[in-house]
Each structure stands twice: as structure tokens, then as C-alpha cells.
Amino acid sequence: MSPELPFRLVATDLDGTLLRSDETVSERTRAALALATAAGAAHIVVTGRSVAWCRHILDALDYRGLAVCGQGAQVYHAGEHRLLTEVTLDRQLAGLAVAKIEAETGPLHLAASRDGLDGEVLTGPGYRVKEGPVAAVPITEAAELWAAPITKLYLQHPTLDDDALVAVARSVAGGLVGVTMAGAGIVELLPLGLSKATGLSLAARRLGMRAADTIAFGDMPNDIPMFGWAAHGVAMANAHPELRAVADEVTGSHDEDGIATVLERLFGRRHSG
Secondary structure, eight states: OOTTOSOSEEEEOIIIIISOTTSOOOHHHHHHHHHHHHTTOEEEEEOSSOHHHHHHHHHHTTOOSEEEEGGGTEEEETTTTEEEEEOOBOHHHHHHHHHHHHHHHOOOEEEEEESSTTOOEEEOTTOOOOOOSSOOEEOSSGGGGGSSOEEEEEEEOSSSOHHHHHHHHHHHHTTTEEEEEEETTEEEEEETTOOHHHHHHHHHHHTTOOGGGEEEEEOSGGGHHHHHHSSEEEEOTTOOHHHHHHOSEEOOOTTTTHHHHHHHHHHTOOOOO
């Protein structure tokens, strides 16, 4: 790569990274991304949110490119409102994984994200769901979770914290499913081997980009595989300690224009305000 273009691909997580606490993107960060794209780099959103839960954000940003959604399960063309690829979770394996975890922890609170552009989130008894653009569908029978294809399963426990729940899930079910933490109260079971890195690699290939071309920004443990794939990983100041430990650098928080600080340095314009 030439010194004029340090990275050809800028990959950003959404929550806690590109989005501020109020779920907006600052004008400074928008300008810094525009600076990078004007120089010839591509920007790609890589989020744990499914398409149904992030499409409104991408539309509000007038984002027209590819987005990696659902922890890598979905590659979405935002400009065309079209799914390019999608991977679903084997429901039999997921059910076995839940049984193994519950044998150690006792009953879990469960939710599931159905596949497709408008995938509903089904929530079982006790599951605390974050409000979003897609109304959660409460269910009373666990069998309803498995009635149609899903992209991921969400776990919560009445007393265990997220880190402890992830540790138990990985120890007893890590050979069956992927386990990741995407945010507070968001522990997920995914198809084994699926991660933001696998989704990003697929999307990057479509753009003619490679790992060596990529700088990635994130804040949670689900961003660790993406940092492992990209040439340079930047953790936000508000990032989980596990991600900070593997980051190449730490920037300001999502509320302090942390992405802009790095992009301005790399692409040559200083913030004047």
C-alpha cells in the first residue's frame, strides 16, 4: 500500500463504536469517514445486529455499501436492500448446546433471531430485550424458538453475569456452537466457526480487498475475531477489557469521536474544533 492510502478498507462496528450513546453518528466522524472514502478507501459496517435491527440506522446514515450483520451471518447490500449471503444456526445443535449449558447453570432465559431481511426476535419468558425497530415477539412455549430457521440464539441467566455465562457456555458447548458476547446482556450462540471475521472476509473479497488492507474498529469481545483478521485493530476507550488486550491501539470512546481521531491521523486532516 502506498503511504497516501494506509488502509483501503475501514471496518467499523456499530454499537459502542460508530454510534454514540444516543445511536447517532457525530458530524466529525461522518467527515472523517468521508475523508477516508474520498482518498479511495471503502467503509464497511460490521455489526452483531441482524439486518432487521440495523437497516434503519444504515438508511439514516445514507449508507449504500455492503454491511456485515448478525455476527457475520448476513452480508447485506444496503443500497439495494438485499441480502447477498446468509448462514443459519443448526437448531438441533443449538438445542443440545442449551441443554448442556443448563445442566451446569440451571434454567436460562432464551431468545432467537429468525432469518431473513425482516427476521423477528422471539423472546421466551424472563428474557430482557432491548427496545429496537423490530418488535420482539413473546412466546410461551420453548418449541416456538425452533419452529423456523434462526441465525442466532440469545442467552441470559437470572444470576450469572455475562462473562461467567460465556465461560460456562464455551466450556460445555464450545464444540457444538460458537459463543460470543456482543454487549451488556447479549450472550449469543452462533454457527460454529462463524464470526465477524468470516463475514468481513466474504464482504471484503466482493470489494477486491484483503485482510492486509483493513483497519477495524470495535468495542466488545465479538470484535476479537475481526481484530485477528484485520491488519490493524483499534479498540474504543469504552471497550471490554478482552478486546483492549488484543487491540493494536486504543482510541477515544464512541462518545469522543474515537474513530475520527484515528482516521484524521491516517488520512491527513486534523480536527480543528
